[in-house]
Structure formats: C-alpha cells, structure tokens
Amino acid sequence: MIEIKKNIFWTGIKDWEMRHFHGHELSTHRGTSYNSYLIKDEKTVLVDTVWDPFREEFVSKLERDVGLENIDMIVINHAEPDHGGSLGYLLDRLPSRGIPIYCTKNGAEIIKKHFNRDDMNFKVVKTGDTVNIGEYDLVFVEMQMLHWPDSMLTYVKGAATALSNDAFGQHYAGISLFNDEVDNCELYEEAMKYYANILAPFSPLIKKKIEQIREMNLPIEMIAPSHGVIWRKDPMQIIDKYYEWSLDYNEGHAIIIFDTMYNSTREMGKAIAEGLETRGIKVKLFNAANTDQSDLITEVFKAKAVIIGSCTVNNTVLRPTAGLLEEIRGHKFKGKIGAGFGSYGWSGEASKIISTTLEKAGFKVAQPPLSLKYRPDENELAQCRAFGEKIALEMSAL
Ligand code: FEO
Secondary structure, eight states, rough: OEEEEETTOOOOOOTOOOOOOOOTTOTTOOOEEOOOOESSSSEEEEEOOOHHHHHHHHHHHHHHTTTTGGGGGEOOOOHHHHHHHTTHHHHSSSSSSSOOEEHHHHHHHHHHHHHHHHHEEEEEEOTTTTEESSSSSEEEEEETSSSTTOEEEEEETTEEEEEETTTOOOSOOOOSSSSGGHHHHHHHHHHHHHIIIGGGGGGGHHHHHHHHHHHTTOOOSSSEESSSSOOOOTTTHHHHHHHHHHHTTOOOOOEEEOOSSHHHHHHHHHHHHHHHTTTOOEEEEEEETSHHHHHHHHHHOOOOOEEEEEEOBBTTTHHHHHHHHHHHHHHOOOOOEEEEEEEESOOOHHHHHHHHHHHHHOOOOOOEEEEESSSSSHHHHHHHHHHHHHHEEEEEEO
C-alpha cells in the first residue's frame, strides 16, 4: 500500500500489459491501473475494488496489509467490472457477513444484477450525503454518466481529497502514482484520449457537473481517480481541462482521414491538404486502415474540420472507414466541420455516405461530397485543392 494522504492509501493494481480495454474497443498503449483506496480512520473504509481477473492478487494484498477482518465498510463509486468486479470475491473472503456497501441507487441495482446474490447490505447514498468515519467525513457526490448511471465521487472531508473514480482518470500505468512524478506529455496524451474516447459523448453533463462541483466550494488538494495517476500537484488543472474539453473543444486545425485501394483517394486527400494549407490551415493526414482507431477518435476530438475519404467498394465505404464513421456518430461531437470525398469506378456512393453520416453525427457539412472517377488527373487534383480551400474558408468563418 502507498500512503497518498494522511491515512489514505492506494491499494490498487497496475496493469502494465493491458493493450485493449472495453473488450477490444479501446487501445491502451501504456497499460492502465485499477485504483482502489483504503482509508484507515476510526473506521477502515475500502473505496472501490479492481477488475476481477486481479481479484485474488487484490484481496491477498488487503489480507496481508490490512487484515480483512479490519475492513468496516466498502464504498463502490462505480459498479463497472474494472472497479466493482472483485466485490463478490472479496465478500466471500471476509470473515463476517453484512458489511455495509455504500453506493448510489443505480449502483445497488447494477451490483445486484452483476453478482446475482441477495446477501449484500447496501447503504444507498445521494449527492450531499455524509458519513463520519472518525477524523474524516465521507461526502458523496453523484456523477451520473461519468461514466455510467451509477457513478459517484467520494470526497474525503478533512483530507480535501476527491476519490473521483473514472472522472479525471487515464489508462496509464505510470512510473509513479503522482502527476508531479510522471512525464506530463504522456499524462496529458492519455488523459485527453480517455476523455475523447470514453467521456466525450457526455460532455454537456460533464459541463454541468463541473459547474455543480465548483459551486459546492469543496477545498480540493488531491484528485485520486480510479485509473492512472493521482492529481497531487495543482489538482484543479484537470477539472479546468475537463471544463474546456466539455465546451465543443477543438484546436483549430483540420484532419484528413483517407482509406484507399489503389492510391487515388490518397492522392485526393493530399491535394485537399494542399488547398487547406494554401489558406493557412494546419492539417494532419491519417490512413484509416493503418491508424489505431482510438487514436483517430482523439484526433477527431482535437480537430475543427474532419475530412474523410474512402473509395467505393460494393456500393459503400471501405471497412475501416465504416467502423470509424460509426464510432464518430456515437461520440456526438459538436462544433466541427465535416466533408466527404473519394474515388470510384462506376457507382461512387462512398463520399456521399461519408458526407451524410457526418451530417447526421452533428457535423456542419457545407461542401457537397467530392467524387472522382478512377485516378484523378491534373484538373481533378486542382478540384481537390479548391475543395480544401473552400473548407478552409468555412473553418475561418465558424
Ligand atoms: Fe473504469 Fe466506467 O469504468
């Protein structure tokens, strides 16, 4: 166990090998951690568990370092298996039955369904509910949809520490537990990827929640999430970042994501990039087929204009583009410009599908899709450059 604040200990697991999370949905190039915390006050409180493949290691360490018989209560901030997953195993290993489990109403429902057992002593809490544990009080703050309907934050009053669960986390097995002892470029890359891929669909709720937390005026000296490193130095920086990210965030540049069979759509994408650059817009290009899809979602999150191209195959887009479009649709990004392009041989549906999908996903799509037959010639490449210039003008106007 590592003491992170007086009598508050990290008792989690660093998963250095994790490379895909949520099944295979999300890439995690730098591993992750499942942060569980133990508060040793007059009452000994365990806050969250770890993902169930690590349950034995987790519970054995608790047994060695604390003694299972000494745990008086459990707080489950979030029932998703990466945090609540070891609860059933832990309860079975505890020497006595009926330990109180503090969670939200939704949390109790999910935990019951997950473990299918009726011997759990739930203490259902809502925002503002407080429990004294000795020197410290635990104040609960519901964080609905950050990340599931049951999510909550446990604020340790007296230690000015927010145990925030998924919020403010990163899938990052760092060299240290603390933000002031890790590479902050890595840390912010992972924090933003986490927000873009997991939390961005809930941005309007996040904005409101951060406003509510600010209004509660809780002194915050430390934010300890359930994944990645703990914000010990200037903890408000990540709250301020989340607020910024929740406001239709972009960094002002364009990205072009192309998917190609025989280079024509790649050539189109490069010519569109030239057009954008002519008008002073910075642009990055990605091949959808060989770029990690979670990283692409982060790039979409950062971009002001997202221009996607695929050649047409069997009356539709290529498979990587199809998956990417579906993921973009689910993320509900706001305040971005979109456009579709692509080469074709005879039917040419791909660019229209891209354009329509982006529009339905909430992008502002002003340019008609650009479709070119077979290989683009010089005149057609000039059309692509002009297409890029028009998008650049739109971006300046937005
Ligand atoms: Fe880290 Fe929503 O679980």
